[in-house]
Amino acid sequence: MRRGEIITAGILAVMSIYMMWKSTELDIFYIKGEGPGGGAWPFWLSGIMLICTVIIAVNAVRRVSPPSQSDEPVLDAEGRKMILQVFGGIFVFVALVGIVSMYGAMLLFLFYYLWFLGRHSLKLSLAISILTPTAFFFFFEALMRVTLPKGMSFTEPFFNWLNTIIY
């Protein structure tokens, strides 16, 4: 955990420096007659962040903070596997939105999670995976008039058919 905490502080420090550098694209000082420049607020706040990361890293090196006193790994093998399976699933879900639409990706993700990770019966997994996107479709598209991504053109006939139910 100690090494992890120092690395995290390091990443945040790099991020702070990047944000400070990015802020300098606008003025970071007081401009007479105009007030503080547009970059001032994020620049100085990122500066405070940088100072905080140094203190956090020093505390971790000196083993003052609770995580740096722990010898547990940040993620053990089982935890790593679970996070990979779950986060990987969500990642693929989002990646599929542009191809098979938000509703199609939702259906596939729910089925993956319920059937493969949750070990639920095929009947229940299929029922929830189909009913949920259907309910979402009618709530968002018909009731709230919010359009969610429809994916590539091959999904069009299907959504056209669903739209005939709404309109």
Place this chain on the structure above:
Amino acid sequence: MEILAHLSEGFVEALWPINLALITIGVTLGLFIGMMPGLGSVNGVAILLPITFLVPPTSAIIFLAAIYYGAMYGGAISSITLGIPGASTAVATTFDGRPLAMKGRASLALVTAAIASFVGGTVSIILFTMFAPPLASVALSFGSPEIFALMLLAFATFVGLGGDDIPKTVLSICLGLVFAAVGFDEISGEPRLVFFNISGFLHGINFLVLAIGVYGIGEMLWTIDTTRGKITSTEAKMSISGVIADARECVSKAWKGMSIGSLLGFFVGILPAAGATPGSLMAYGVSKLTSRDPDSYGKGNPDGVAAPESANNSASTGSMLPMLTLGIPGSPTTAILLGGMVIWGLTPGPRLFSDQPEFVWSLIGSFYVSNFFALVINLSFIPLFIWMLRMPFTILAPMIFVLSIVGGYAATNDMHDVWLMLGFGLSAFFLRKFDYPLAPAVLAIVLGPIAEPTLRQSLLLSSGDPMIFLNRPIAGPITVIAVILILLPAFKLIYDKFRGAGVKSA
């Protein structure tokens, strides 16, 4: 007395069968819209505004007020049951509502949220009735320095009170504030902090993207990692006697949070440009500040649910005050209501109270009736919400993920934000491992768009002299309190060192 007569006329108006039916439909719709992350009262009111042109103006505004109140209640439900704030006004409810649900006390959290909202609504109506005209002038005297001082106070309550690591809390606040600055510089109109020149950053980072990332994705990954996915959600139970017992417990344990939230929420609500979100966050901070047991906050203290919930309802009524008396909307929802009023031929502004008293007091009366109905409808839906929590975790978890993704998209209609949300979720999971408090970052991204312009305007007013925050009669005391709160941890450290040295030398 004249006001009371108008108000009672308002009640009678709101209790007409057609209006009662509109209230019931509005509250129920609002409840479900508010529950859905990414959709809030503003969506509901905006979408249903055209429908209201079919009925008389008073019925229309009653319907919209009912949706507004319903959504205020609904936001808390997803905060408590799913851990995802349904709206920015319910962000603070997540801090203690979710831990209570995880302990199997979801029913207590939901009942507390419902009762606190009702109390907040009631207190604010009374305050509104008594002080509307004089308060409007007080609100007008709040300029940029005063509002920035208030924002500083909100951040200070988080720094000064944390049992958490102070550098990590400060880092978290700064991170949220910098994220809030992404997009366009409001004053010069130039693009700012467009990371890696990705165009998706041009529209800024919506607070919901961070909030859902942290509380939806990050929190779920954390739960899956710590429990190895072997939990059957929470052991939430539900019975009528249980609700009565919870209501009693709520009144006895959370009365302080409710009182603070109701009063503070109202006063923050009446400030132009402030509204219910800062009100609820500040109420949470002040409730924690004045608590005898501040360490229990964030771990499931009913006061931590009561304070923000009473505050956001109280602030909703409060934000009507600048809208009706000055024509300045305090929140996006009131801005749409204002638009509606203009379409109905009413002119909001100082003369509305004298020219159209029937309309104003019918509106206030309908707020109160809506508030009561929202309580009843909300309480009757609690079994459904509890049932949701009792679903096996392997069903609930993917549902929360799906809601998070859809909510993240619906907030801005941009897939870039969904990817960003995934990044925030994974980062939040790891940051939590190293004890970084993330609530302050969410607080900061919500308040950042108010804090930065007010700071810049104030410094422009004073030609760069920061004393403007100290030498004004209202801003001065607020700034001093905020600075003391920020320095409190340093004082504590020095005090502890001296005491330690004293003990050693003895």
